[in-house]
Structure formats: structure tokens, C-alpha cells
Amino acid sequence: MGVRHRRALFASRVSRVRPDPADAAGVRVWRVDLDRAGARRGWRLLSCAERERALAFADPVERRRYVVAHAALRTVLGGLCGVPADRLGFGRDGSGRPCLLPLGRRPVPDFNLSHSGAWALVATAPPGARVGVDVEQVRARFDHLALARRFYQPEEVARLRATGPEGFFRLWTAKEAYVKASGVGLAGMSDVLVREGSATHATVLSRSARFPECRVRWLDVAPGYAAALVTTALVMTALVTTASTPAPRTG
Template structure:
């Protein structure tokens, strides 16, 4: 297992990339919980099982260095939609994403965080997926690109959607066509309306990490439904 901290992490987040095909140290593997071993045993193929083990061993090692708790002593609890959090250190937020042999770990002290990584690859079903998951503006922007640029732009948008959903912890309970992230890697704020109110997030993308596209989102604020739906004051209305 090879873990490398990425430089110049954005939005108060710290990022690490992990080579999941490198063999983890025995002491790192020994820190996994019985629940993690049970999940690992469910994989049919050995390669997938080994990558799962490497990813979660790396996550435990990384979180241990960030919070000072031994890796074997870390305990996780799941949110309503399955997002894990640390039981012992609720103020340290993290997220794990992986694509084939590459994993991305994001850690943040300043708010809930979501990360997503996808290896660049041909996407023959991009148009159909975009129709299902992207906004009309995102679909138009994708269609306007040269064909050779569309796979990268599609995966850029896809990772940005995923990072936002993972940061909020609501998963696919929200229609991804209901919020705009764009098909280019610009940094922006994103607003997502949910049944409980509105979440505002800071979103960034970066490319070319071992041929992958990555996105990181951090929750800036959560507004209850009443606040999200309040009438705008005159000074807030743009001409």
C-alpha cells in the first residue's frame, strides 16, 4: 500500500491518494475490524477483496495520524444514508473514494466533506447517463464539446455530483438534476435543496492524479427548510 499526501489541498481539506494494488503492511491490515473483514469476504474476486482491504487499512492509518487514536481503536458509525463517521472524534470529517486501483481520502476539520475519484476511460453510455443525472445546462455544455473532450468532461461532472452528495451524506435521495456543478473543473459554491432544507457547499476539482479525475466538496452551511424558502429581501434581488 502506497499513500501519498497531495499538495495544496483546497477548502481546508487534506487529501491523500492510495495505490490499492500495493501490498499493505501486515500491521495496517491487522487493525481492520471484524465488520470490515466481513465486508471484505463478500467480494467474489481476490483483486477486489485485496483493494478493499488496502483502502480501509489506509483510511485507518490516515485517520489515526490525524486524530491521535491508534488505528485499531477507531470506531465508525453510519449516518441515516450510510455515510461513516468517527465515533471517538466527531469533529474530524472524512471521506473515501476509489476507482479500480486508485483511492482518494479526504479529511477536514472544518465541515462535512465528500470526495470522488474516477479513472479517465471511454464512456460509450455518457449521453444516456447524462440524460438521467445531469441538468439541462450540463447536458448542453457536454454536447457542445468536441467528441474527444466529452469523456473527460462527463467524468468531471460525475465526480462533482458524487462529491457533493457524499459531503451532504444524503446519497441518491436527492435528484442530481436538481443542482448544478458544471462540466469543467472550476471552483464554485453549490446549493442543494433537500427535504430538510438547503446545503451550501464549496466544490473543487483537480485532474491528472494517475490519470484520474477527482472532486472534493465541503459543506459550508445547512439552512433549515423555513430559512431556505424565506422571501428575499429587496437588497437580495438582482435586477
């Protein structure tokens, strides 16, 4: 199997959730099956620091999933920016959020990565907008109400008595996606209120002066998982496709 074919095969393991095809500047989310994509093909895309973090995982399954998730992030961003995936540089913005280092004078997209269990999500937003995404594997055997009392508003805790763990993780992903988009940190999660509007959309209200209100889109990732997207962009995710990402370019 040739190098180009292996790269294309890795990219084909990443399926995309995208906005209306008529709007190329909207928010996009790529869904990554961490147990199907090849870690060996993704390893060469990672930086030295990313490889060191991967090797720190004692569990080989978690190590492989980390490699695949971060290689997918580089593949997506490299394709959007027209830059070889292994040439991208990452840093932190003023809020402590991960960001792309400048690529000359070109504005760079905002992005966010989340992974849990066998799935990862990569979200991107146009320059100037913010995006946060979270995916969580639903776990039934834990005291979700005790954790909810610490991080949730009283009216949210009351709703959870009827919805159980699934409802807990549904709200959690919305709150964490907001925290990741805004940069307020987990300490600000208790100040966030999720107002559910429909089965797929909601609004996040916060005491944050910069981002007092953001829109939420819940995402259907896989059975047994909850996921949510929060963005300040005008265009929200609209549909799920099976389109693959561009094959990763390397320098």
C-alpha cells in the first residue's frame, strides 16, 4: 500500500458533521472513530510534545486513541488552512484556550477537540468566532445527582430526577462545551444555566460578561454517547454527512 493511499485511508476514517453546504464559512464538526483509524499512520503527524504525552499513557488503548484524535485534529486543520498537518503549531490564547499559531497574515480558524471512549469530535469555526465541543460516554453507575448539585443550577438538578444519567450527560456536554468555547474554566460551570429549547437545540446563559448567552446544538455521535456544540458563530451545525476529510498533507 502506497504512502498516499495510507494517508487517504486514515482520512477516510474521519466523518464530518457540517453546516448547510451553501455556507462554507460555518461551524463544522468532524466525528472520529478512534478504534478504526490507524495510530501508526497518525503518529508521524504529531509534534515531539504530542508524542511524549502519548507515551505517558500506561494503557495502550488510551495511548492509541490519543494519537488518532490529535492526528485527526491536525488533518482537519491542515486541510482547512492549506498547510501540511505536521507543520502546524499550537499555543494558548489570552483565555488559556488552545489555538493555532499564526500562519503569516492569514487569519486562522478557531477549533476545539474532545474525546471520550471510542469517539472524538473536532469542531472548527471561522476566524473571529469561538467554538467548544464535548463528547462523553454515558456511565450509568455513578451518583450523578451528587455531582449535579455541585455544578448545576437548582432547576437543572430538579429536571435530572426524571431523566437520570442520560439527562445528566446531556446537560454536562452543553456546559463543558460552553466552558471550552468561552474559556471561563470549570470553576465557571456552576454559573452556567442550560435552557432547553428542543430535542436538538438549547441556549446557555452565563454570568460571563463577554459571553452571557450562546447557542447549543446537541450532536448524535453514537449509541451510549452524549455530545454538544457551543459557538458564538452565526451558522450552526445542520446535518451529518459521511464525507471524509482531505488526505493529510505532510511537509
